[in-house]
Amino acid sequence: MSTAKGGGNAGEGNGGAASGKGKRSRAGGTSGMPSGAPVAPPAGSVPAAPLTVGRVGIYVLLLVAGVLVAGAGTLVQAAWFPGGLALALAGVGGLFYGGGRATGTSAGVLVPGAAWLVTVFLLLSNVRPEGDFLFGAGLGSYIFLLGGIVVAVICATAQQMRPTGVRPGRVGG
Structure with missing residues (x-):
């Protein structure tokens, strides 16, 4: 930090402070901070979480849970139409929100979301030659398919907007 006694290094870019005049320059980016001070990440950026064995x-587990919730939701939404559909979408929302909160990253929403999407669209909506299928052509099936995607997008977006590691305080110092 630059003081009237010239307490700055010449390599810090703090203008006239290194020459001993005692003035601080506005042009220097680090003139007001000590060299070892922690720097807060820029607004809107989320630091990447380290990939550990526990996180993997x-x-x-979220991947397996996404497949299981997709299968259970497919069966429940058609069984009891209005209540089953609400229960299936609540299960999907709980999985996506819980995955985001458990990991603290948007990948906690995207991993079970991708598993759910692949399971529902590729495996469960496939019609076999014998005529067996899990999804009917009713309105509830389409609401479950599109509603699950909307819930995943909402949870992933909300997870990205949540500030992490930034303390509340005054803007500008």
Whole structure:
């Protein structure tokens, strides 16, 4: 930090402070901070979480849970139409929100969301030659398909907007 006694290094870019005049320059980006001070990340950026064995285990569990919730939701939404559909979408929302909160990253929403999407669209909506299928052509099936995608997008977007590691305080110093 630059003081009237010339307490700045010449390499810090703090203008006239290194020459001993005792003035601080506005042009220097680090003139007001000590060299070892932690720097807060820019607004809107989320620091990447380290990939550990525990985190990979959580992602694998979320992947399996996404497949299970997709299968259960497919069966429940058609069984009891209005209540089953609400229960299936609540289960999907709980999985996506819980995955985001458990990992603290948007990948916690995207991993079970991708598993759910692949399971529902590719595996469960496939019609076999014998005529067996899990999804009917009713309105509830389409609401479940599109509603699950909308819930995943909402949870992923809300997870990205949540500030992490930034303390509340005054703007500008």
